Amino acid sequence: MNPEAKVPAFPEAAAVAESGPAHSVDRIMAVAYELFSTRGVRDVGVNELIERSGVAKATFYRHFPSKDSLVFAFLEQRDKQWTMNGILSEARRRGSTPQEQLLAIFDVFGEWFLREDFEACSFVRVMLEMGPAHPLGQASIDYLAKIRGHVQAVAEEAGLVRPEEFARSLLILMKGSVIQAVEGDMLAAERARQMAVWLIGHHSG
Amino acid sequence: MNPEAKVPAFPEAAAVAESGPAHSVDRIMAVAYELFSTRGVRDVGVNELIERSGVAKATFYRHFPSKDSLVFAFLEQRDKQWTMNGILSEARRRGSTPQEQLLAIFDVFGEWFLREDFEACSFVRVMLEMGPAHPLGQASIDYLAKIRGHVQAVAEEAGLVRPEEFARSLLILMKGSVIQAVEGDMLAAERARQMAVWLIGHHSG
DNA sequence: ACAGGTGGGAAGACCGGTCTGTCTTCCCCC
DNA sequence: GGGGGAAGACAGACCGGTCTTCCCACCTGT
Numbered sequence: 001m002n003p004e005a006k007v008p009a010f011p012e013a014a015a016v017a018e019s020g021p022a023h024s025v026d027r028i029m030a031v032a033y034e035l036f037s038t039r040g041v042r043d044v045g046v047n048e049l050i051e052r053s054g055v056a057k058a059t060f061y062r063h064f065p066s067k068d069s070l071v072f073a074f075l076e077q078r079d080k081q082w083t084m085n086g087i088l089s090e091a092r093r094r095g096s097t098p099q100e101q102l103l104a105i106f107d108v109f110g111e112w113f114l115r116e117d118f119e120a121c122s123f124v125r126v127m128l129e130m131g132p133a134h135p136l137g138q139a140s141i142d143y144l145a146k147i148r149g150h151v152q153a154v155a156e157e158a159g160l161v162r163p164e165e166f167a168r169s170l171l172i173l174m175k176g177s178v179i180q181a182v183e184g185d186m187l188a189a190e191r192a193r194q195m196a197v198w199l200i201g202h203h204s205g
Numbered sequence: 206m207n208p209e210a211k212v213p214a215f216p217e218a219a220a221v222a223e224s225g226p227a228h229s230v231d232r233i234m235a236v237a238y239e240l241f242s243t244r245g246v247r248d249v250g251v252n253e254l255i256e257r258s259g260v261a262k263a264t265f266y267r268h269f270p271s272k273d274s275l276v277f278a279f280l281e282q283r284d285k286q287w288t289m290n291g292i293l294s295e296a297r298r299r300g301s302t303p304q305e306q307l308l309a310i311f312d313v314f315g316e317w318f319l320r321e322d323f324e325a326c327s328f329v330r331v332m333l334e335m336g337p338a339h340p341l342g343q344a345s346i347d348y349l350a351k352i353r354g355h356v357q358a359v360a361e362e363a364g365l366v367r368p369e370e371f372a373r374s375l376l377i378l379m380k381g382s383v384i385q386a387v388e389g390d391m392l393a394a395e396r397a398r399q400m401a402v403w404l405i406g407h408h409s410g
Numbered sequence: 411a412c413a414g415g416t417g418g419g420a421a422g423a424c425c426g427g428t429c430t431g432t433c434t435t436c437c438c439c440c
Numbered sequence: 441g442g443g444g445g446a447a448g449a450c451a452g453a454c455c456g457g458t459c460t461t462c463c464c465a466c467c468t469g470t
Contacts, residue, residue: 024445039336042247046430056446058433067430120333124384128330131244132387141388168385169396176381179329180373182337183346191374198403229419251456261420263459272456 025063027053028070029077036074037082038119041136042129071126071136078122079143087112088150098158099200102151103193105174110189113181120182123147124175147171160203169199230268232258233275234282241279242287243324246341247334276331276341283327284348292317293355303363304405307356308398310379315394318386325387328352329380352376365408374404 031053035044046067050060064070090108095101112118119125127140152167160166177192185191236258240249251272255265269275295313300306317323324330332345357372365371382397390396 040333042334043336045428047428054446056444057431057448059445061431062444119336125333127387128245128325128333129247131248131324132389144388165396168390168393169400172378172381172385172393172397172400174381175384176377176379179380179384180377182332183349184337185373188373188377191370192377195374195377195400195404198407199400202403250454252454259420261418262422262457264419266457267418 024053024055024059028055028060028063029073032070032074033077033081036071037078037122038117040119040125040129041071041074068136072139075122075126075136075139075143079146082122083143083147088147092154098154101154102158102170102200103196105151105170106177106189106193106196109174109177109181109192113178113186113189118181121175121178124178144171147174155203158200159205160200161205162203166199166203170196173199229258229260229264233260233265233268234278237275237279238282238286241276242283242327243322245330245334246276246279273341277344280327280331280341280344280348284351287327288348288352293352297359303359306359307363307375307405308401310356310375311382311394311398311401314379314382314386314397318383318391318394323386326380326383329383349376352379360408363405364410365405366410367408371404371408375401378404 028049031049032044035049035052046057046060049070050057064073087105087108091104092101094104094107123140123143127137127144130137130140132138132141148167148171151170152163155163155166155170173192173195177188180188180191233254236254237249240254240257251262251265254275255262269278292310292313296309297306299309299312328345328348332342332349335342335345337343337346353372353376356375357368360368360371360375378397378400382393385393385396
């Protein structure tokens with residue numbers, strides 16, 4: 001048998017998913033990440049997930065006991081990949097001082113808002129889709145609080161007074177600018193950044 | 206025949222709905238307003254709507270050709286009842302100057318956040334639930350733009366410079382504080398109000 | 411004043427489709 | 441030969457939406 005005939009449905013299915021990862025769970029996660037982050041979690045069904053990742057339904061449910069457990073895994077990956085390795089580390093890289101790092105968050109946001117596939121913050125979206133009482137809503141709230149913790153840490157490095165209050169105010173600006181960007185205001189990040197400048201000024205001793 | 210025996214299912218159905226409005230369409234709207242505003246539009250089905258409003262399915266579809274048309278009607282009522290007669294008119298009533306009226310928005314927000322049934326801004330919620338491309342998402346964006354128009358009008362009364370930019374920035378604060386309040390930050394309105402003070406200051410001449 | 415027609419509404423069966431989740435069948439590869 | 445995975449049928453619930461059946465209140469004609 002020639003090698004081309006050996007592989008019936010698996011390779012092109014992998015190509016559909018991500019043209020890469022060999023293991024089923026990786027392909028499922030890659031597809032879930034793309035669909036959930038761009039279209040939300042309620043709009044994406046299990047059937048579509050398994051079809052797009054080229055995986056059998058039984059395989060899906062062997063790795064994830066329920067759709068919700070996949071959403072939990074997605075939120076965790078979103079936190080690692082997008083929050084940590086995406087926004088926060090990039091903001092820290094750009095600013096030479098803690099103050100500049102805080103403001104750089106909105107520079108990164110501004111570029112993020114221009115992306116084709118920009119579709120709002122997944123944590124805010126899941127929280128509103130499922131409600132704050134639902135376990136998935138609670139998890140989203142926890143990840144948002146984690147972001148606030150990091151902002152607060154940078155604020156402490158900057159020597160700002162009342163760092164927790166500062167972080168809560170800055171997250172209002174972050175969330176508000178994201179929502180406004182969904183509406184189509186492409187300059188939302190600039191506006192929020194300007195208000196962040198004033199906010200930092202009033203927390204500097 | 207005694208009067209009690211005359212009325213078989215209609216009155217208690219009205220009591221279930223709102224204990225008031227006689228006409229079917231009013232009861233449907235009352236139930237839809239409560240359920241949609243507290244739980245979102247995707248989570249509430251037609252069957253639940255007709256059951257809670259004590260109305261037949263055929264009656265529902267005689268008044269509303271589809272569920273989406275009811276959601277459109279809900280958004281319009283939300284704009285009239287909540288935005289106009291609720292937040293904006295109350296804010297205008299409280300402040301004696303345009304500047305105070307702008308800041309009073311956040312005082313009204315602060316009290317709104319404390320309500321039992323507070324469950325986020327319906328326009329933002331529908332926009333994220335349906336996506337900004339969906340007709341219902343578009344309608345939500347239009348209503349948010351209408352709110353911005355009113356804020357801009359008050360800003361012009363106040364003689365603020367660049368009133369449109371001001372209004373867009375203030376709406377970032379409004380939306381951000383609402384999202385943060387959903388997470389449980391009960392002081393989100395105060396924080397946003399403080400930032401609004403700085404924002405007004407920088408737009409005053 | 412009363413009989414009969416009429417129309418709106420309640421109740422709910424029903425339709426096709428979709429959802430999550432289970433289970434069977436087959437096949438390929440070790 | 442045995443196990444994992446692909447394919448997909450299937451179950452049970454629910455979705456939005458249509459349609460039938462029955463009943464009751466009101467209007468009309470005599």
